[in-house]
Amino acid sequence: MEVVTRVAVDFARFVEDGTSSLLGTAYLLTRDRQAAEELVQDTLVALYPQWPRVAAVQSPIAYVRRSLINRYLNQQRRASVGERISELLPERQPAPDFSRRVDDRDQLRRVLSTLPPRQRAAVVLRYFHDLSDQQVADELGCRATTVRSLISRALSTLRAASGTDDRSDYQGDLR
Amino acid sequence: MTPDELDTAIRQELQFAARLAPDPGPVRRRVLLAAEALDSGGLPSRGLRAWTVPLLAAAAVLVALGLTAASQALRAERAPTPPAGSISTGPVSPAPTGGTSTASARSTPSASPTASASGTPARSAGAGNPAQNGGSRSAASSAPTDWFHGLDATTLPHTLGLCPAGLVDNVPGMGAPSVSVAGEPEPLWLVPVACAGATGDSSPRPVEVFRYSPAGPQLVQTLAYQAGDPRSIVVTSIKVGAGTVTLGESGYDTERDARSLRFTQTYTWYSGHFEAGPQQDAVRACADGQLMVTGAHDASQDGSAAGVLLTYTNTSDEPCALTGYPGASVLDAAGQPLAEAARTPSGPLGGLSAGDPPRVVLFGQITGSAVVEWATAAQGTGACYPMASVVITPPGMSVTSRFDNQPTVCGPQVHPVVYGGTGKQQAAG
Numbered sequence: 001m002e003v004v005t006r007v008a009v010d011f012a013r014f015v016e017d018g019t020s021s022l023l024g025t026a027y028l029l030t031r032d033r034q035a036a037e038e039l040v041q042d043t044l045v046a047l048y049p050q051w052p053r054v055a056a057v058q059s060p061i062a063y064v065r066r067s068l069i070n071r072y073l074n075q076q077r078r079a080s081v082g083e084r085i086s087e088l089l090p091e092r093q094p095a096p097d098f099s100r101r102v103d104d105r106d107q108l109r110r111v112l113s114t115l116p117p118r119q120r121a122a123v124v125l126r127y128f129h130d131l132s133d134q135q136v137a138d139e140l141g142c143r144a145t146t147v148r149s150l151i152s153r154a155l156s157t158l159r160a161a162s163g164t165d166d167r168s169d170y171q172g173d174l175r
Numbered sequence: 176m177t178p179d180e181l182d183t184a185i186r187q188e189l190q191f192a193a194r195l196a197p198d199p200g201p202v203r204r205r206v207l208l209a210a211e212a213l214d215s216g217g218l219p220s221r222g223l224r225a226w227t228v229p230l231l232a233a234a235a236v237l238v239a240l241g242l243t244a245a246s247q248a249l250r251a252e253r254a255p256t257p258p259a260g261s262i263s264t265g266p267v268s269p270a271p272t273g274g275t276s277t278a279s280a281r282s283t284p285s286a287s288p289t290a291s292a293s294g295t296p297a298r299s300a301g302a303g304n305p306a307q308n309g310g311s312r313s314a315a316s317s318a319p320t321d322w323f324h325g326l327d328a329t330t331l332p333h334t335l336g337l338c339p340a341g342l343v344d345n346v347p348g349m350g351a352p353s354v355s356v357a358g359e360p361e362p363l364w365l366v367p368v369a370c371a372g373a374t375g376d377s378s379p380r381p382v383e384v385f386r387y388s389p390a391g392p393q394l395v396q397t398l399a400y401q402a403g404d405p406r407s408i409v410v411t412s413i414k415v416g417a418g419t420v421t422l423g424e425s426g427y428d429t430e431r432d433a434r435s436l437r438f439t440q441t442y443t444w445y446s447g448h449f450e451a452g453p454q455q456d457a458v459r460a461c462a463d464g465q466l467m468v469t470g471a472h473d474a475s476q477d478g479s480a481a482g483v484l485l486t487y488t489n490t491s492d493e494p495c496a497l498t499g500y501p502g503a504s505v506l507d508a509a510g511q512p513l514a515e516a517a518r519t520p521s522g523p524l525g526g527l528s529a530g531d532p533p534r535v536v537l538f539g540q541i542t543g544s545a546v547v548e549w550a551t552a553a554q555g556t557g558a559c560y561p562m563a564s565v566v567i568t569p570p571g572m573s574v575t576s577r578f579d580n581q582p583t584v585c586g587p588q589v590h591p592v593v594y595g596g597t598g599k600q601q602a603a604g
Contacts (some may be wrong), residue, residue, distance in 0.1 A: 015207060018197040023196045023202060027193065027195065028189055028192055031192075033196070036197055040202055041202055041209070044194060045213070048209075048210045108184055108188045112185070113540075121191075127185045128186070128193065151421075165382060
């Protein structure tokens with residue numbers, strides 16, 4: 001009973017501390033508040049029975065985030081057929097002289113949300129969580145070269161959309 | 176945009192978007208409740224285990240019934256037993272001993288012959304047998320029989336054609352409330368379901384109604400679902416009343432190309448099924464605290480017009496609507512009002528393409544925007560205000576955005592809120 005209680009307390013503490021960060025990641029991946037809530041909830045509940053093992057790893061939050069990303073990628077694979085409704089409004093391209101800063105941000109948001117799931121996950125881990133390529137690779141369960149390729153393709157898409165004229169490839173992080 | 180600027184822009188956008196993530200409080204609570212249920216063995220259950228509690232409850236009821244019947248039979252044996260035909264053949268003399276209910280039953284010509292013959296009051300004849308007593312037990316009970324709790328939703332007999340085989344799952348976090356209705360001996364259970372693996376926007380999410388049956392749950396009806404309905408209705412909330420169920424529903428708005436419709440619909444139990452009522456618009460006007468307002472300076476290419484573009488983002492979990500013109504005032508350096516911006520449909524920097532101001536429903540990434548603009552030099556007879564401040568308030572709200580030290584503000588005008596982040600309404604078609 002004591003073991004169960006200790007696990008429950010440890011899990012509750014993690015839920016208290018880690019849910020906000022996980023929701024941020026989930027929302028950046030799904031761009032849907034309800035889906036983000038469900039993703040975080042399902043991930044945490046699924047990990048609870050094996051919590052002693054999770055708590056024993058060096059970084060439980062990284063472990064849980066990896067599980068969350070795997071779940072998200074699996075969902076995307078399973079949901080690849082059928083209707084996909086976007087909450088984004090189709091807008092005309094803005095006039096060149098019209099509030100460029102706001103338009104750039106809108107455009108960037110639109111393009112980020114259209115990236116394929118694995119590219120989006122790599123971008124979120126690299127630019128939002130500020131992880132190195134190797135850390136991103138660990139969380140995505142792939143090699144660092146694959147991460148560089150994913151981010152390079154994502155940046156290429158974003159550059160094309162934002163009109164960036166510099167065509168230099170992503171060389172990887174400097175860490 | 177240089178690579179460094181792009182790098183910075185991506186980080187800023189992700190930080191900005193992450194602020195729109197849901198509030199962690201409700202998720203924390205639901206996760207801990209689910210963990211607690213796992214600890215007590217309440218969640219993952221299939222087959223025999225799922226039926227253990229109802230079976231034990233039914234057994235307990237039967238035992239109690241048996242004891243009651245035995246006790247009453249004993250009392251009946253002690254009391255004088257009237258002739259079997261006494262009820263229908265004539266007046267009955269009061270029994271010298273016996274309970275009030277027995278006497279009452281004897282004196283009522285329409286009382287059940289079976290009950291009278293056995294000396295058992297009619298009221299208790301079916302008290303422990305839900306199949307015989309209609310809805311009276313459910314309505315009278317303060318705690319309805321929990322026959323559903325512990326069932327695995329993936330094993331229920333789901334709506335045909337809703338999802339590919341075996342891929343129906345209950346919607347986490349929404350619960351499964353019950354409702355007691357006339358004519359159903361046990362509460363009906365309302366189960367929000369979706370196709371497994373689908374996100375909230377890619378699958379219909381109806382509510383299935385199940386009734387108890389000894390052989391297993393039976394699907395009675397599916398609410399908020401119609402095969403082939405292009406609106407892809409998603410149920411977002413369930414509220415149970417007396418014989419009614421009110422669902423919060425979200426629909427696909429083809430005009431806006433977004434899931435921006437929100438409405439409620441009440442279903443009323445009538446003659447063995449739920450009758451759907453009309454869909455009521457559930458979107459309310461945006462209130463203070465729901466919106467994040469961002470402002471950006473704006474100017475026409477030739478510099479003759481300047482202004483402010485306001486972008487409205489709904490940061491709450493509920494959609495809300497903005498309709499009409501923001502309030503816009505010009506103040507002097509001391510904060511004294513100088514003029515109100517004129518309400519005009521459009522101008523050089525933005526506004527409507529045609530028609531009346533739209534009702535802009537904000538939700539998630541569906542944003543709205545409005546433009547306040549002015550000429551930078553005197554034109555005609557319009558007054559100009561040097562080094563003025565412009566204070567802008569969203570329609571129907573009191574939160575303000577202030578833009579100080581505008582060099583020259585001539586003929587200020589404000590345009591209605593429109594969909595999108597550019598302040599310009601898209602032309603129809």
